[in-house]
Amino acid sequence: MSGTPLKDPLDLLDIASVLSEEEREIQATVARFLTDRVRPHIGEWFETAHFARELAPELGKLGVLGMHLDGYGCAGTNAVSYGLACMELEAADSGLRSFVSVQGSLSMFSIWKWGSEEQKLQWLPRLAAGEAIGCFGLTEPDFGSNPSGMRTRAVRDGGDWILNGSKMWITNGGIADVATVWAQTEDGVRGFLVPRGTPGFTTQDIKQKMSLRASVTSELYFDDVRLPDAARLPLAQGLRGPLSCLNEARFGILFGAVGAARDSIQAALDYADSRVQFDKPISAFQLTQKKLADMSVSLGGAALLALHLGRLKDQDRIRPEQISVGKLNNVREAIAIARECRTILGANGISLEYSPLRHANNLESVLTYEGTGEMHTLVVGQALTGYPAFR
Amino acid sequence: MNIVVLVKQVPDTGAERTLSEADHTLDRESADPVLDEINERAAEEALTLKETVGADVTVVSMGPDSALDAVRKVLAMGADRGIHISDDRLRGADVVTTARVLAAAVRTVDDVDLVLAGDATTDGQAGAVPAAVADLLRLPPLTHARELTVDAGRVRVERETESGETTLDAPLPALVSVTEKINEPRYPSFKGIMAAKKKPVRTVGLDDLFPDADTAGHLVTRTRVVEAVPRPARAAGIRVTDDGSAGRRLAEYLIAQKLV
Numbered sequence: 190m191s192g193t194p195l196k197d198p199l200d201l202l203d204i205a206s207v208l209s210e211e212e213r214e215i216q217a218t219v220a221r222f223l224t225d226r227v228r229p230h231i232g233e234w235f236e237t238a239h240f241a242r243e244l245a246p247e248l249g250k251l252g253v254l255g256m257h258l259d260g261y262g263c264a265g266t267n268a269v270s271y272g273l274a275c276m277e278l279e280a281a282d283s284g285l286r287s288f289v290s291v292q293g294s295l296s297m298f299s300i301w302k303w304g305s306e307e308q309k310l311q312w313l314p315r316l317a318a319g320e321a322i323g324c325f326g327l328t329e330p331d332f333g334s335n336p337s338g339m340r341t342r343a344v345r346d347g348g349d350w351i352l353n354g355s356k357m358w359i360t361n362g363g364i365a366d367v368a369t370v371w372a373q374t375e376d377g378v379r380g381f382l383v384p385r386g387t388p389g390f391t392t393q394d395i396k397q398k399m400s401l402r403a404s405v406t407s408e409l410y411f412d413d414v415r416l417p418d419a420a421r422l423p424l425a426q427g428l429r430g431p432l433s434c435l436n437e438a439r440f441g442i443l444f445g446a447v448g449a450a451r452d453s454i455q456a457a458l459d460y461a462d463s464r465v466q467f468d469k470p471i472s473a474f475q476l477t478q479k480k481l482a483d484m485s486v487s488l489g490g491a492a493l494l495a496l497h498l499g500r501l502k503d504q505d506r507i508r509p510e511q512i513s514v515g516k517l518n519n520v521r522e523a524i525a526i527a528r529e530c531r532t533i534l535g536a537n538g539i540s541l542e543y544s545p546l547r548h549a550n551n552l553e554s555v556l557t558y559e560g561t562g563e564m565h566t567l568v569v570g571q572a573l574t575g576y577p578a579f580r
Numbered sequence: 581m582n583i584v585v586l587v588k589q590v591p592d593t594g595a596e597r598t599l600s601e602a603d604h605t606l607d608r609e610s611a612d613p614v615l616d617e618i619n620e621r622a623a624e625e626a627l628t629l630k631e632t633v634g635a636d637v638t639v640v641s642m643g644p645d646s647a648l649d650a651v652r653k654v655l656a657m658g659a660d661r662g663i664h665i666s667d668d669r670l671r672g673a674d675v676v677t678t679a680r681v682l683a684a685a686v687r688t689v690d691d692v693d694l695v696l697a698g699d700a701t702t703d704g705q706a707g708a709v710p711a712a713v714a715d716l717l718r719l720p721p722l723t724h725a726r727e728l729t730v731d732a733g734r735v736r737v738e739r740e741t742e743s744g745e746t747t748l749d750a751p752l753p754a755l756v757s758v759t760e761k762i763n764e765p766r767y768p769s770f771k772g773i774m775a776a777k778k779k780p781v782r783t784v785g786l787d788d789l790f791p792d793a794d795t796a797g798h799l800v801t802r803t804r805v806v807e808a809v810p811r812p813a814r815a816a817g818i819r820v821t822d823d824g825s826a827g828r829r830l831a832e833y834l835i836a837q838k839l840v
Contacts, residue, residue, distance in 0.1 A: 214653075
C-alpha cells in the first residue's frame with residue numbers, strides 16, 4: 190500500500206469532484222432513500238417477482254418522477270441530476286430504474302412534449318406525485334427494432350377514434366393508469382392517451398421472466414377501443430414522436446448501467462477482501478486484481494462518457510448518435526462487468542444474497558430494450574458513413 | 581411562530597472515527613461529515629410545526645466551513661434561513677463555550693418562540709449543550725422529548741429518560757431537546773435541494789456575536805482532552821453448554837454482574 194487510501198475505491202477517477210454540490214446532494218438523497226427503502230428487500234422482490242408499488246408516491250415525494258421536466262409538479266432538475274438519480278436507482282435494481290424511466294421519460298415526457306395543455310394538467314401532476322402510473326406502448330409482438338411496421342391502427346369514426354391492435358414488452362403495462370399508445374393512422378403514426386378501464390383496453394402481465402423481475406412487464410390489447418379526439422397527442426405526428434421519447438429514456442439508461450456495474454464491483458470487492466483462500470484474501474491474488482482493475486478502468490470510462498453526454502444534454506447539444514454511443518458502450522460494459530463480478534464470488538455468485546448475477550440478468554433486458562446493441566451499432570455506423578445499414 | 585433549530589455536523593457514525601494525535605480533537609478527515617442524526621430529528625420536528633401550526637424556521641450551526649453543508653441540508657428539508665457560526669478560535673470549543681456562542685446566535689433572531697435541539701450529538705455525547713443554552717437564554721428547558729405539541733402559547737412534551745417518563749408543560753418561549761425516538765426525518769426533496777441554494781445564510785464570527793472584545797475574551801475553552809485511548813477490543817463471550825446445570829450457572833452469572 191502506498192499513499193493515502195482512496196476515499197471511494199469505486200470512484201477511482203474522482204468523478205464526484207466535477208459534479209455540482211446540488212448534483213451530489215440529489216444523488217446522495219436518492220442513494221440514501223434506496224438504502225433505507227429498497228436495498229433490504231430487493232433480493233426478495235426479485236425472487237418473488239414483486240413490484241413495490243408503494244414506492245411510487247415516495248419517489249414522487251422526493252421528486253424523482255419526471256424530475257428533468259419543468260412545471261406541472263415536476264422538480265425541473267438538470268439532465269445530469271436525472272442521470273445520477275438513474276445511476277443510483279439501477280445500482281439498486283434495473284427494474285426500479287426501468288419503472289422510473291418509463292414513468293418520467295416515456296409516459297410523462299410524451300405528454301409533456303406532445304400533449305395538449307388539458308392533457309398535461311390532467312396527467313402530469315398525478316404522474317409526478319406517483320399517484321398515477323404511466324406506460325408507453327410502441328413495441329409490438331412482430332415489430333421491435335422496426336416500429337414503422339406497427340399494426341396497431343386508429344381510424345376515424347365521426348369525431349372519435351377506434352383503436353385496434355396490441356403492444357408487447359410494456360413496462361408498467363398492467364399497473365398503468367394511463368397508456369401512451371402509438372398507432373398508424375391515415376396521416377401517419379399518432380399517439381393516444383388511453384386511460385385504464387377504457388372499454389376494449391385490456392392487459393396481461395408477462396410471467397416467467399428471468400430478468401427485471403422486480404418490475405411489471407405486460408402485453409396491451411386494444412379491441413375496438415373508442416377514444417375521443419381529445420385523447421390524441423395533438424403535437425406528435427410520425428415516428429419522431431415516439432423516437433424523441435426513447436432518446437430521453439436511453440439517456441437514463443446510459444447512466445443507469447453505470448450504477449449496476451458499480452454495485453456489482455462493490456459486491457465483488459467486498460467479497461474478495463473478506464474471502465480467504467490459501468491463507469490470504471482472494472483480493473490479494475493477481476488474477477482477482479486483474480479483474481477488479483480492468484473492471485474499474487471500464488467503469489470509470491463509462492461514468493465519464495455518461496457525464497459528458499449529460500453535460501451535452503444540459504447544453505441542448507446532444508445528438509441521437511451520441512446517445513447511441515452511450516447506450517451501446519455502457520450497457521455492453523455493464524453486463525460484462527456484472528458477469529465478471531459473479532466469477533469473483535465463486536459459488537456464492539449464484540445466490541440472490543449478492544447483487545452481481547441479479548444485475549447481469551437484469552442487464553439482459555437493458556441490452557435489448559430501447560434499441561438493441563445491434564441497432565445502436567448501425568446508428569453509429571450510419572453517422573460515420575452516411576449509409577443506413579439496418580434497412 | 582419563530583423557531584430556531586440548533587444542529588451540528590458530525591463524522592458519519594457508520595465510519596471509523598479517529599481523534600487527531602496532537603490535541604485529541606476530532607480528525608475531520610477520517611470520516612465523511614454529515615448532519616447529526618438526532619439534530620436532524622429536531623429539524624424534522626421544527627418543519628412539522630411549520631406545516632401544522634405555521635412557523636419561520638432558522639437553522640443555526642457552529643463549525644468549520646464544511647458545517648455550511650449541514651445548514652444547507654436543513655434548508656433543503658424546508659427551513660427558511662440559516663446562521664453559520666464559523667471562527668478559528670472556536671476549534672475544540674467545550675460545552676460551556678459552545679452553549680454561550682449558540683445562545684448569542686439565537687439572540688440575533690427576533691422574537692424566538694421555540695429553540696429546538698437534539699438531546700446529544702453522536703460525536704461528543706456530552707448532552708449538556710441544550711440545557712446550558714436554555715439557562716443562558718433564561719428559557720425553560722424541556723429535555724429528552726419523544727413527543728412535542730405546541731398549543732395556545734404553551735409547549736408540552738413527553739420526556740423519556742432511563743429513569744422514567746414525565747410530561748412537561750411550559751409557556752413559550754422555551755427550549756426543547758429531542759431524542760431519536762421523536763420522529764423519522766424526511767428526505768429533502770429535489771425541489772427543496774434546488775431552493776436551498778437561494779435561501780439566506782448568514783455567516784458570523786465571534787466578533788459579530790460578541791462585539792465587546794472583553795466578552796469574547798472570556799470565551800476561552802476551559803477543558804482540554806489530555807488523553808484518549810481506543811475502546812478495548814470486545815472479548816469473546818462465555819459459552820455455557822447445558823449439562824443440566826446451565827440454568828444455575830446462568831443465574832449465577834447474572835447475579836455476579838448485578839444484573840438481577
